[in-house]
Amino acid sequence: MARRQLRDQRAIVTGASSGIGRELTRQLLAAGAKVVATARREDRLQELAAEVAAPQQLVIVPGDICDGALRTALVSAADEHFGGLDLLINNAGIGALGPFADGSPERLRQVMEVNFFAPVELIRAALPALRRGRSPAICNISSILAHRAVPAKSEYCASKFAIHGFSDALRSELASEGIDVILVSPSTTESEFSSAVIEKSGRQPAKGKGAMTSADVAKSAIKAVQSGKHEVILSLGGKGLVWLDRLAPTWADWLVTRFGFDGSAGRQSKKS
Numbered sequence: 001m002a003r004r005q006l007r008d009q010r011a012i013v014t015g016a017s018s019g020i021g022r023e024l025t026r027q028l029l030a031a032g033a034k035v036v037a038t039a040r041r042e043d044r045l046q047e048l049a050a051e052v053a054a055p056q057q058l059v060i061v062p063g064d065i066c067d068g069a070l071r072t073a074l075v076s077a078a079d080e081h082f083g084g085l086d087l088l089i090n091n092a093g094i095g096a097l098g099p100f101a102d103g104s105p106e107r108l109r110q111v112m113e114v115n116f117f118a119p120v121e122l123i124r125a126a127l128p129a130l131r132r133g134r135s136p137a138i139c140n141i142s143s144i145l146a147h148r149a150v151p152a153k154s155e156y157c158a159s160k161f162a163i164h165g166f167s168d169a170l171r172s173e174l175a176s177e178g179i180d181v182i183l184v185s186p187s188t189t190e191s192e193f194s195s196a197v198i199e200k201s202g203r204q205p206a207k208g209k210g211a212m213t214s215a216d217v218a219k220s221a222i223k224a225v226q227s228g229k230h231e232v233i234l235s236l237g238g239k240g241l242v243w244l245d246r247l248a249p250t251w252a253d254w255l256v257t258r259f260g261f262d263g264s265a266g267r268q269s270k271k272s
């Protein structure tokens, strides 16, 4: 039996305007949860609100997740509209493509701001409300690249390793309070992610075809929230890479240096 019922759970979902976050919002609402959804593109959030079956269960709060005032407003909205907060899903994220040497300090800062500092600070803002919540949980949408880093995505990998390490530490800190900290690590997923990368520099790996849909990833993440499973790696290839890296790190190094993550480094595109 599920450890956590979703009906009437009060949730915040970040990055709800597209891809995985949009699907998370739809599926949570369909399961009877109440959702505060956020992202910068308000028109996309309005479209989502117009589509869902239970719009009265959805509150949209548009803004940049790097803005501390927005993060406070999200927690306040859950309190004001739903009377509290039980589930925080940190999903908003960005990528950058290209060798580290070709990137700028600003690229590194921006990736870390969105993928690490913003979700961690949202957790800080949400913790008092989560402590008062029913069966509370924090779910961080990470990546397989939080377990094994690859070339041309150094800043992104670093940000996802950081949220992985943070999640492990926080899980132990909050265990005695009954707050689950769940880390979900998808592999390449069909979404707007690759077209939204903030910078593409130098030689880049050829585009890999998404192995999973955003709906699949959302479904697995929600299942992990329901069961309270602490860590999920979603694809077979991802699991294989993680085990190879743990058991034979030198081979894993050779593999990603030679082929990149999606087996495409030998087919690199021209310098942009």
Ligand SMILES: NC(=O)c1ccc[n+]([C@@H]2O[C@H](COP(=O)([O-])OP(=O)(O)OC[C@H]3O[C@@H](n4cnc5c(N)ncnc54)[C@H](OP(=O)(O)O)[C@@H]3O)[C@@H](O)[C@H]2O)c1
Pocket (backbone or CB within 6 Å): 014, 015, 016, 017, 018, 019, 020, 021, 038, 039, 040, 041, 042, 044, 063, 064, 065, 066, 091, 092, 093, 094, 114, 141, 142, 143, 144, 185, 186, 187, 188, 189, 190, 191, 192, 193, 194, 196, 214
């Ligand atoms: N797609 C993949 O292959 C893949 C694989 C592994 C992990 N992931 C992870 O999955 C998560 C969701 O990505 P996705 O694939 O669904 O990509 P996506 O379709 O590009 O969605 C990213 C979401 O993040 C939001 N976002 C980005 N920067 C933001 C900011 N500064 N403030 C507020 N919201 C911001 C975007 O909304 P706005 O632009 O409207 O602000 C959008 O809703 C990310 O954390 C990503 O790292 C993706």
